[in-house]
Amino acid sequence: MKFLAARRRSPIVASSLLILALGATGAVYAAVASVQPAVAAVGAQTQVEDGKKLYLEGCSSCHGMQGQGAGTGPTLIGVGAASVDFQVSSGRMPLAAPGAQAVAKDPSYTPEEVAALSAYVASLAPGPAIPTAEQLDFADADVAEGGVLYRVNCAQCHQAAGQGGALTQGKYAPSLMEATPKEMYEAMITGPQSMPVFADSTLPEQDKKAIMAYITAMQEASSPGGLSLGRLGPVTEGLFVWTAVAAALVGAAVWIGIKAR
Amino acid sequence: MSTKAPAVPGSSPVDKAGGAAATFVDQRLGSNRFLARNLGKVFPDHWSFMLGEIVLYSFIVILLTGTYLTLFFKPSMVEVVYDGSYVPLKGVQMSEAYASTLDISFDVRGGLLIRQMHHWAALIFVAAMAVHAFRVFFTGAYRKPREFNWLVGVVLLTLALAAGFTGYSLPDDLLSGTGLQIIRGILQAIPVVGTWAAFLVFGGEYPGTDIISRLYSAHILLVPGLILAMVTVHLIMVWTQKHTQFPGPGRTNDNVVGYPLMPVYMAKAGGFFFVVFGIIALIGGLATINPIWIFGPYTPDQVTAGTQPDWYIGWLDGALRLMPNVESVVFGYTISWNVFIPSVVIPGILFTGMALYPFIEAWVTGDKREHNLLERPRNAPVRTGIGVMAIVFYGLLWIGGGNDLIATAFNLSINSISWTLRISLIVLPPIAFYVTKRICLGLQRRDREKLLHGYESGRILRLPHGEFIEVHEPLTVKEKAVIMSKVDHAPLPLPEKADADGVRNKWYRVKRLQSRLSGFFYGANIPRPTDAEIEAAQHHAGQDAALEAPLHAYEDADQIQAFHGGVLHHPGMPATNAEQASGSPSGH
Secondary structure (H helix, E strand, O other): OHHHOOOOOOHHHHHHHHHHHHHHHHHHHHHHHHOOOOHHHHHHHHHHHHHHHHHHHHOOOOOOOOOOOOOOOOOOOHHHHHHHHHHHHOOOOOOOOOOOOOOOOOOOOHHHHHHHHHHHHHHHOOOOOOOOOOOOOOOOHHHHHHHHHHHHHHHHOOOOOOEEEEEEEEEOOOOOOOOOHHHHHHHHHHHHOOOOOOOOOOOOHHHHHHHHHHHHHHHHOOOOOOHHHHHHHHHHHHHHHHHHHHHHHHHHHHHHHHHOO | OOOOOOOOOOOHHHHHHHHHHHHHHHHHHOOOHHHHHOOOOOEEHHHHHHHHHHHHHHHHHHHOOOOHHOOOOOOOOOOOEOOOHHHOOOOEEEHHHHHHHHHHHOOOHHHHHHHHHHHHHHHHHHHHHHHHHHHHHHOOOOOOOOOOHHHHHHHHHHHHHHHHHHHHEEEEEEEEHHHHHHHHHHHHHHOOOOHHHHHHHHOOOOOOOOOOHHHHHHHHHHHHHHHHHHHHHHHHHHHHOOEEEEOOOOOOOOOOEEHHHHHHHHHHHHHHHHHHEEEHHHHHHHEEEHHHHHOOOOOOOOOOOOOOOOOHHHHHHHHHHHHOOOOEEOOEEOOOOHHHHHHHHHHHHHHHHHHHHHHHHHHOOOOOOOEEOOOHHHHHHHHHHHHHHHHHHHHHHHHHHHHHHHHHHHOOOHHHHHHHHHHHHHHHHHHHHHHHHHHHHHHHHHHHHHHOOOOOEEEEEEEOOOOOEEEEOOOHHHHHHHHHOOOOOOOOOOOOOOOOOOOOOOOOOHHHHHHHHHHHHHHOOOOOOOHHHHHHHHHHHHHHHHHHHHEEEEHOOOHHHOOOOOOOOOOOOOOHHHHOOOOOOOOO
């Protein structure tokens, strides 16, 4: 004790005691607070670990070892689970080939693997989370209101009927005819590729639901006028006139002309 | 063969009843002489002469269906809240015009069918007009004395575009509204008066509340009225000037060979009307056109990707899309060349050129004769080349109008498509002209060859001494008449600088230009063989025929005999066939 007593009034004592006290308080708090969610945390922790393994194998060559981005791929810090879920489960990532835009294809990862990857990227920094079932439930949404919102916010790129449209330099807004509600929601909150982000501040959740309801109604809509001709408007109509209809009419003229001989 | 239908004396009860009816009418209107004179009128026969009929018949369908639509359409821009049976738009604010179009589509009995028939018929109307114009152009049917009828046709085409565009905009949907927005931009791009012109048309700020009712009166009254008047003039001119005919045996510039109106053309034209009507009704019932419920109501703050006009305006849209972005500021005012040139200047040049073409060609060729016999496209290579060049130019603009859909459909970059088309617009039309001209001249050479030597029968004959020749068959009378119809025009001679008295020729430079152009127009033509050449060639062909005769004899006789040299030197067989052997090694 002589050693301590001798140095009782040393200038570093006060700060050392403060650090010790803070450390002890933190340790006690941690011990008490972590008792309850320990099991869940272990599960999440392994998912993140799995995700990290998958990430290092399949993604890090472009997005960097820590998701910080590299010359070929953007940073993933802060993009959130929703973005990873959208890009990977729609098959856009991993990229099939470098090009103007990632092309949707059959996904390369199972849903569990996608969840693991999403968890890992979400663990890097907070970002938009995968929408909950409640967020995707648009049963009560107003379809007509969704149509108005769709035409204001979406139609200029995705076309009035959701058939998609061209953007510059080979980029494009894809057709929405195969999109699931989850994909629509995730696309709106993460803004993949050329698409802007429609955060809740610009497009409240209720509006998102209305838009999902409208697009789904368009997907399921029958074609009351007969053959839909791709719902692409006058170009396919003109093509139809100049091919099938022209052939029928000129054919009839030739036929009548021949009969007279 | 220009005969009238033989008058059959009325003997059956039906004839008697018909005769009585005709007499009843004739005693009141004096119509029998008129009918007798006109029902027997002879028209030449060719399937391509029916393309114009498609135009007329689709116009009739348009008038009938359009009348039905006016019963339900409300040309008003008053805002209403939709409460019809199309659920995805229920409760949405829209103009009455759009709401009533939705009602026609979903709540009026037969409304959608009639609407679709009306729109399809409109597309067919203009398409058939274009194809009819091709026929008239490429056969030279517009030449004297029919230049005015060509002009009427060009006016009709313009009116058809106007009719189509005014109708396209009436439903006030998002697609057509975007088109109107472009029209406004085009109006504004006209230097000096643009802004005022746009205000005048829209009755104030865009979009205002007047435009739909104004388009409506133009669409259902003004433009169709003018079209009807012009169609009448068009047909009266065809009637009085008589229809042109293709060359053939017995057909000359001064006769019309064909069938009488009654009964042949009454039946054919009547039947064809129902065929056209039937096809339009069929596609009206089976294929969607302009699904305005998908596009939604128009508001100026909205726009949809993939906005295109109907096909016949597509080339103008394409010109607009392909034009590089050029503007200049003059005295503080912006001149939008990027809009003005593709939307006003280019169509202005094309339509003026089209209207004046018959007069330009007549001046260039110095041809003042009347032409009732059509010219085969190959026999006017420059005209055919110009036509193909115009079609290629138009087609490239047309593709440009759909550049975004082509980009998405074929995974291409819209920028590369635009640049490819910009370069092609300058490079391809001249190539098309040159290639077409060469093809025409090649066909002329072939015609000359056929006239002189007959056509290649594909039958190879081995002569007893080992030489192979191909037997040429003589042309049929019809083929010969068609080829012989070619008229060899001489290019205009170079003018004299001064006349015999030494007076300077005031028009020397103009005349020299005319002479050079006519040299360009006719200079390369392959002359039709002279009668002497044909005579000489026929003598030769006779030898060919003589060659064949023993062949048939061999077939009956013992074939081996020929190989044993029995008939090597039969009479009439030439020692060598100079024409055929010239390219092949002689067999001995």
